[in-house]
Amino acid sequence: MRNDFEKAIHFRHACKLFDSSKTMSGEDLTFILEAGRLSPSSFGMEQWQFFVVRDIAMREAIQAVAWNQSQITTASELIAIAYKKNVRSTEDYIRSEFEKFNYPDYLQNMYTQWIDPRSDDGLECWSSRQVYIAAANMMSAAASIGIDSCPMEGFDRNAVEKIMGIDTSVYGVPLLIPFGYRAQEQQPRLRSELSELVTYL
Numbered sequence: 645m646r647n648d649f650e651k652a653i654h655f656r657h658a659c660k661l662f663d664s665s666k667t668m669s670g671e672d673l674t675f676i677l678e679a680g681r682l683s684p685s686s687f688g689m690e691q692w693q694f695f696v697v698r699d700i701a702m703r704e705a706i707q708a709v710a711w712n713q714s715q716i717t718t719a720s721e722l723i724a725i726a727y728k729k730n731v732r733s734t735e736d737y738i739r740s741e742f743e744k745f746n747y748p749d750y751l752q753n754m755y756t757q758w759i760d761p762r763s764d765d766g767l768e769c770w771s772s773r774q775v776y777i778a779a780a781n782m783m784s785a786a787a788s789i790g791i792d793s794c795p796m797e798g799f800d801r802n803a804v805e806k807i808m809g810i811d812t813s814v815y816g817v818p819l820l821i822p823f824g825y826r827a828q829e830q831q832p833r834l835r836s837e838l839s840e841l842v843t844y845l
């Protein structure tokens with residue numbers, strides 16, 4: 645298992661060039677989406693939504709506002725990772741999550757005291773942090789079955805949300821992830837040494 649995961653994290657790279665002739669199976673897509681669904685989130689609030697963008701014209705329009713990055717249209721699937729904006733404890737969605745998990749009062753109170761007072765921007769920041777965890781799991785899951793990905797923030801977010809017809813009072817789309825198959829070998833990976841990154845206290 646350790647070897648499998650090691651292989652996956654070495655396989656994964658930010659794929660710059662996809663082979664547009666290769667398509668992934670629906671089963672593989674579901675496997676990747678499941679990795680997102682089963683990801684951890686603060687209080688288990690699952691404040692993510694995954695939009696699978698298949699419409700060709702929509703993908704071309706997105707590419708045009710994403711520095712013309714080719715991955716948007718050449719990857720087999722494009723998943724837009726969205727977070728929910730309205731996550732105060734008064735929201736129906738949050739109340740239904742409390743019910744689903746049968747959260748005791750003390751946890752609901754903790755949520756109300758810790759999360760609710762945040763500014764709208766602060767709440768969006770908190771929610772988007774959760775969806776990046778799901779995104780990372782999805783890319784690792786993809787790598788474990790030989791599927792490439794590229795996390796992408798390089799796009800005009802307002803324009804992309806408009807093109808996708810997102811209700812921006814409900815969702816924000818901070819990240820796009822194309823998934824598919826590399827068209828060329830990955831470049832050697834440049835990383836700092838663990839000794840530079842880890843501090844033992």
Ligand SMILES: Cc1cc2nc3c(=O)[nH]c(=O)nc-3n(C[C@H](O)[C@H](O)[C@H](O)COP(=O)(O)O)c2cc1C
Nearest residue numbers: 656657658659660713794795796797798799819833
């Ligand atoms: C949040 C985030 C946004 C990124 N946005 C882009 C992007 O718009 N286009 C792109 O080609 N790569 C993008 N990348 C990929 C990074 O450039 C890449 O992960 C980094 O250089 C390390 O390389 P590796 O992933 O191949 O190890 C992004 C990565 C992250 C985590």
